Amino acid sequence: MMYLDPKADLTFKKIFAKHPDLLISLLNSLLPLSDEEQIVEIKYLPNELVPELYGRKNTIVDVLCQDVSGRKFCVEMQMEWSNAFMQRVLFNASKLYVTQLQKAEEYETLKPVYSLNLVNEIFEKDMPDCFIHNYRIVHDKNTKKVIEGLHFTFIELPKFTPHTFLEKRMSVLWLRFLTEIDSDTREVPADLLESPEISKALEEVKVSSFTDAELRTYDKFWDTIRTEKTLLKDKYEKGIEKGAIDEKIATAQRLLAMGLSVDQVATATQLTLEHIEKLKNSLNTK
Structure with a gap:
């Protein structure tokens, strides 16, 4: 039997945007909900969060739903991490929260918004466990002391191993499904x-x-992911290369200021004689 990776956009939505029972199971398993807070029934909402004011950003989430008590749940499968992603998650959840209130309604009627974000990259490198x-x-x-209303869950899938999360069997099974099943x-x-x-x-x-x-x-989805990863890698390597050159230039300037010859500085920094001469001339004109 052959399978496709459930983390792809097409497959993820085919599973969780068409089967409310599976989405309920995923949310109850992975969100920090008490026994009394468990979801029992949902209805799907349009997954395009349309801005109410001209000029605001249009954002797309993978799956959006609401339970019978009015709580809203936003689920995203993110293949690549970026700092902007966390800001987008905050934007999406905040928009869901504030657009609940209709005219003449009381603030007490606002219901919590839960954002579940499955990330296929490690982004908290200083928290390996x-x-x-x-x-x-929180205060x-x-x-x-908590201000209720917005709840965010981020899961780093590459860090998951079955023995690290044993308190809920269904949690382990869903995370294994997402990390072990692929093409x-x-x-x-x-x-x-x-x-x-x-x-x-x-x-x-x-x-x-x-x-x-x-x-x-x-x-095509995976081709796009591979292309984006290649571009990010190239950008990163170019940044590293530029940083190394900038450091050599700063070192050369310090050595020239100390009175070392052009030849000595070129040898120490591995910059060209022509480059060192230009640095020396610029120092002399200051």
Whole structure:
């Protein structure tokens, strides 16, 4: 049996934007909800968050829904991390929160907004043992004092290993599904197949359940991801190279100011004699 990676845009939406029971299971498993806060029923909302004022940004989320109590849930599968992504998440959730209130309604009617963000990159490198990051608005000296309304969960999928998250079995199964199943999968572990929810999700990512046009869209998605990664890598390497040259120039300027000859500075910094001469001339004209 051949499968597609559930993290792709096409497959992720095919699973969670069309099967409310699977989305409810995912949210209840991965969000920090108490037993009393568990979601029992949802309705899907348009996943395009349309701005009400001209000039504001239009943003797209993977899946957007609301439960019977009015709480809203925003789910995103993010393949690449950037600092701008966290700001976009904050923007999306804030917009969902403030657009609830209609004219003449009281602020007390506002319901919480939960944002679940699955990230396929490591972005908290200084926290190697923590892959689930939950954020709320808390007091800076007493974190038990909370302003309710906005809840954010970020999950670093590459950090996940089954033994690190054992308190909820369904959490482990969903994270294993997202991290273990891909286009190279030919045989699914038995414990994944034993779960009705995971088994249903697996049916949705079988290659045989996609049309040729959908498969082309799937391939194009991964081509785009690879291209973006290459461009980011090139940009990073160019930045490193520029930084190294800037450091050599600063060193050369210090050595010239100390009275070393052009030849000595060129040898020490590996910059060309012509480059050192120009630096020396610019220092002499100051």
